[in-house]
Amino acid sequence: MKNYVLTPGPVPVPEFVMLEMAKPIIHHRTAEFEEIFHKAGQGLKKVFMTNEEVMILATSGTGAMDAAISNTLNRGDTTLVINGGKFGERWGKICKAYGVNFIEHIVEWGKAVEVKEIEEILLKNKNIKAILVQASETSTGVEHPIKEIAKLTNNRDDIILVVDGITAVGAFPVEFDKWGIDILIGGSQKAFMLPPGLAFISLSKKAWEFTKNSNLPKFYLDLNQAYKNSLKNTSPWTPAVNMVMGLNAVLEYFDKQGLENVFRRHTILSKATTQGFESIGLENFAKGCTSTALSVxxxxxxxxxxxxxxxxxxxxxxxxxxxxxxxxxxxxxxxHMGYVDKSDMISVIAGVEGILNEMNYPFDAGTGVSTASKILDTM
Ligand SMILES: Cc1ncc(COP(=O)(O)O)c(C=O)c1O
Known part of the structure; x- marks a missing residue:
């Protein structure tokens, strides 16, 4: 039986990316690899919508979340954790591991955080040094209002906005420079259509200032080391050479498609899937605040x-x-991230219909597929 991986990470990797990664190893301390690394860094800036350096780390996404904390904060600092799911919860666990205090704002699963509530917490707690949030909370399928949250932090120099964009960057616009985000993180095994193993991170000038006073321990994920090396088109430690080669293939593909079309593809897949299921009575868990990276x-x-x-x-x-x-x-x-298309969405809806039919769930068989098909035809 053919295996269809339709999970929101890891995702299926396109053949052209696999073939690029299958090329012979290049030594990383060579002009040839520096050129590849440089190209990847430049391409990432476009996806991150920033003029700041985007660093490529050989770690999964959590490593970059860890680095965001360990490089900017001090033991005893206070942060505001927006916990609306498993990944929001992870921010708190990382803070705890480093001895950073955190106010945990619990958000009902399936709902986006209310900006007004963040504003109130900030008013009451002037000592908060960072807001830690997800752009797309993968455990619930919710998109949090990052642009609006950034308005609370971008005119203050004593607080940074740290955004886990692991299932957002590359799937929908997260405008780092324009909105005034301070740290943004992406992950390879998501909208970047690569295997797991790379994380990407960018810091604003304000966040770099924070790194100067940070006394938390760091070594492998010392972002100042990564930054200095990145400016010389290299990384402090051995990079994941072939993954970076694959990344360039993806970034070239994004360029060819146009980023707006890459985002549009995610939007149409999301609309078709959620409305397809809704037409047979299965609700969208994140109604009204749906991340287009996945359907829940x-x-x-x-x-x-x-x-x-x-x-x-x-x-x-x-x-x-x-x-x-x-x-x-x-x-x-x-x-909806990775190498998935119309036929995958049709197949999964048809599959669920088949199973529900066997369970005697009352619905008009075929309605989900036909509803989704009509929307997918606009692709
Ligand atoms: C929103 C979000 N944050 C963090 C992570 C953790 O990333 P990783 O599993 O690559 O460490 C994930 C992974 O699924 C995620 O979706």
Whole structure:
């Protein structure tokens, strides 16, 4: 049976990227590789929508989240963690590991944070040095209002806005310079259509100022080291050479398509999938604040999402992600990032319809597929 990986990371990698990564190894301390590294850095700036340096780290996304904290803060500092899901929760865990205090603002799963509430917390707690948030919370499928949150921080020099854009950057616009974000993080195994293993991070001038006073321990992920080396088109440690080669293939593809069309593709896949499922009575978990990087769909009353996920895998070879913690058994999650297209979305909706039919869930079989198809035809 053919395997379809339709999880919101890792995602399927296009063949042209695999072939690029299959090329023979180049030594990293050579002019040839420096050229490749330089090109990748320049291409990333366009996706990050910034003139600042974007550093390429050989780590998964969490490594870059860790670096964002360890390079800018001090033991005993206070941050504001926006926790609306598993990845928001992770900000708090990283703070705890470094002895950084945090005020945890819990947001109901499936809802976006209210900017007004952040404003109130900032008014009451003048000592907050960083807001830590996700642009796209992958555990719930929610897009948080980063542009609006940035308005609370971009005219203050005593607080930075740190944005985990791991399932946002490359999927929809996150305008680093224009909005005034201070730290933005991307991850290879998401909209960048690469295997896991690289993270990308950019810092504003304000965030670089913060690094000067930071006394938290760091070595491998010392961003000042990464920055100095990045300016010389290299990295302090051995880079993931072939992944960077693959990254260039992706960035060239983005350029050829036009970034706006890359974003549009995610939007159409998201619209088709959420509306397709809605037409057969399956609700969008993040209604009104949907991240177009993935669809998070609620299983119908009385049906365990785990059974849908199991059925998709066993009957059709399709792998989608489930919910974690409080959402376990209630939702399933489908990627719009990576090498997925119309036929993948049609197939997964048809697969779910097939399983629901067997469970005697009452609906008009085929409605989900036909609703989605009409939207996908606008692609
Ligand atoms: C929003 C978000 N943040 C952080 C992470 C963690 O990244 P990684 O698993 O690459 O360390 C993920 C991974 O799924 C994510 O989706």
């Amino acid at each position: 769909i609620k299983s119908p009353e009385g049906i365990d999402a785990g059974d849908i996920i199991k059925g998709l895998k066993e009957k059709y070879g399709m792998i989608v992600a489930g919910g974690q913690d409080q959402a376990k058994g209630k939702i399933f999650r489908i990627t």
